[in-house]
Amino acid sequence: MAAGDIAHRITDEADDVADAVYSVLNTIVPTSLQLIAMGTQMVAIDPQLSLVAAMVIPCMSIVIAKLGERLRQISKEARLSLAMLAAYLNDVLPSMLTVKVNNGEHKEMLRFHELAFVDLKNNLGKKKMKALIPQAVRTTYIAGLVVLCAGSVAVSGTTFDPEGFLSFLTALALFVEPIQDFGKAYNEYKQGEPALERIFDLTRFIPEVRDKPSAVHLNSVKGDIKFHDVTFRYVAGMPPTVDGVNLHIRAGETIAIVGPSGGGKTTLAKLLLRLYHPQSGYIALDNHDIQDIQLQCLRTHIAFVSQDPMLFSGTIAKNIAYGDPVGDINMRKVENAAKIANADEFIKILPEGYDSYVGQRGSSLSGGQKQRLSIARAIYQNSSILVLDEATSALDSRSELLLKEALMNLMASHTVVIIAHRLEMILMADRIVLLEGGKLREVTRSAFLSLDGRFGSPPDVLSRELGEA
Numbered sequence: 001m002a003a004g005d006i007a008h009r010i011t012d013e014a015d016d017v018a019d020a021v022y023s024v025l026n027t028i029v030p031t032s033l034q035l036i037a038m039g040t041q042m043v044a045i046d047p048q049l050s051l052v053a054a055m056v057i058p059c060m061s062i063v064i065a066k067l068g069e070r071l072r073q074i075s076k077e078a079r080l081s082l083a084m085l086a087a088y089l090n091d092v093l094p095s096m097l098t099v100k101v102n103n104g105e106h107k108e109m110l111r112f113h114e115l116a117f118v119d120l121k122n123n124l125g126k127k128k129m130k131a132l133i134p135q136a137v138r139t140t141y142i143a144g145l146v147v148l149c150a151g152s153v154a155v156s157g158t159t160f161d162p163e164g165f166l167s168f169l170t171a172l173a174l175f176v177e178p179i180q181d182f183g184k185a186y187n188e189y190k191q192g193e194p195a196l197e198r199i200f201d202l203t204r205f206i207p208e209v210r211d212k213p214s215a216v217h218l219n220s221v222k223g224d225i226k227f228h229d230v231t232f233r234y235v236a237g238m239p240p241t242v243d244g245v246n247l248h249i250r251a252g253e254t255i256a257i258v259g260p261s262g263g264g265k266t267t268l269a270k271l272l273l274r275l276y277h278p279q280s281g282y283i284a285l286d287n288h289d290i291q292d293i294q295l296q297c298l299r300t301h302i303a304f305v306s307q308d309p310m311l312f313s314g315t316i317a318k319n320i321a322y323g324d325p326v327g328d329i330n331m332r333k334v335e336n337a338a339k340i341a342n343a344d345e346f347i348k349i350l351p352e353g354y355d356s357y358v359g360q361r362g363s364s365l366s367g368g369q370k371q372r373l374s375i376a377r378a379i380y381q382n383s384s385i386l387v388l389d390e391a392t393s394a395l396d397s398r399s400e401l402l403l404k405e406a407l408m409n410l411m412a413s414h415t416v417v418i419i420a421h422r423l424e425m426i427l428m429a430d431r432i433v434l435l436e437g438g439k440l441r442e443v444t445r446s447a448f449l450s451l452d453g454r455f456g457s458p459p460d461v462l463s464r465e466l467g468e469a
């Protein structure tokens with residue numbers, strides 16, 4: 001499900017549901033009271049004619065139900081087209097740079113027109129249907145009434161007392177009004193029904209990864225990690241992304257996971273963070289199967305720096321302290337983390353320092369600056385385990401060197417998993433494992449360097465480093 005679609009359901013569609021519920025609740029009491037009052041009045045004036053008038057109600061109900069169902073279908077189509085438009089805009093607007101540099105404006109304009117046209121057509125259809133329904137109901141009622149009255153007069157040959165007939169007609173007009181209001185409320189409900197279904201679809205979604213009732217909380221962990229015969233595939237029937245992986249990372253150890261792009265390195269980190277469940281095998285942290293550890297607790301003990309540094313709209317300080325469960329920002333800790341991540345330097349020259357806003361998704365910062373802030377966020381979390389997934393790919397050599405020194409200090413007290421292609425980072429590890437085609441094997445430094453830079457830095461850098469190593 002696209003992020004834009006979910007956002008649309010939670011915001012706009014929830015609003016429509018509220019309107020539908022309001023409309024039904026707001027109509028049901030006054031219309032019922034008016035119906036009872038006018039019905040009683042009509043029966044008192046002329047019971048026979050009242051019976052005739054009442055016979056039209058089933059016809060109206062049929063018309064309201066049929067048109068209401070059609071309105072529900074049209075509303076569903078209109079919701080889907082609007083959700084698709086929202087998802088599309090949510091996708092393309094943050095990617096404007098890619099659109100522009102690839103001359104994609106025209107293509108995107110056509111796509112936008114196409115989606116907007118479908119949305120316009122569906123919404124116009126919905127509006128037309130909404131306007132048509134009250135007219136159709138009124139026409140059905142009047143036509144039905146005329147036919148029935150004329151029929152009954154013709155059959156019985158009765159004549160009306162003009163005064164009584166006028167009072168009857170007045171009561172009838174006031175009797176019809178609430179029926180129409182009820183019809184309108186019913187239409188509002190039918191129009192809101194698809195939104196209601198789509199919102200409930202969200203609430204029915206049960207996350208695959210959730211806490212067991214018996215899950216334990218660990219106050220602290222040493223950071224000993226074991227992968228036991230772990231196999232995982234994203235899609236059933238496809239070859240496994242992680243295939244029978246066995247790996248023991250001892251507490252306090254630094255391990256580098258290398259391998260070709262798409263080889264499954266990030267997936268391994270995601271399995272450790274329990275973002276997915278392995279189909280077979282298990283992962284243990286300090287000899288506890290991670291499925292038996294409370295999810296929140298597990299993720300508190302593992303700080304993860306992803307290869308796409310993700311920042312939220314807000315200040316630099318808030319972004320660094322994001323993992324703080326209480327939401328209180330410890331500025332001393334924030335500054336310390338920023339110093340270690342070598343971010344302090346650029347933060348201090350910003351006009352508002354740590355209170356500077358980073359823009360939507362950190363749009364006002366460079367790739368390297370965003371990366372340093374996400375490293376600072378992980379350091380602030382002060383977890384026993386640090387997982388760095390291509391965390392330094394956007395840094396210049398000087399920043400990387402400074403960060404490398406800082407990480408050296410952290411390594412003494414942390415279990416560190418480095419997923420990297422850059423040789424500088426890989427050579428910091430105590431051990432190197434190679435993940436290729438889902439299979440994992442340990443490689444010595446010399447064996448790794450003899451891989452001719454296939455999974456690391458280019459061969460010339462490798463040979464230079466080989467001399468230094």
Ligand SMILES: Nc1ncnc2c1ncn2[C@@H]1O[C@H](COP(=O)(O)OP(=O)(O)OP(=O)(O)O)[C@@H](O)[C@H]1O
Pocket residue numbers: 234235241259260261262263264265266267268307
């Ligand atoms: N959510 C997903 N659904 C389906 N397939 C996925 C998903 N995420 C990753 N994959 C696939 O799993 C494989 C491994 O991806 P992964 O991100 O773990 O590789 P990686 O080794 O970290 O690559 P890189 O070095 O390029 O970051 C890839 O073929 C990828 O297409």
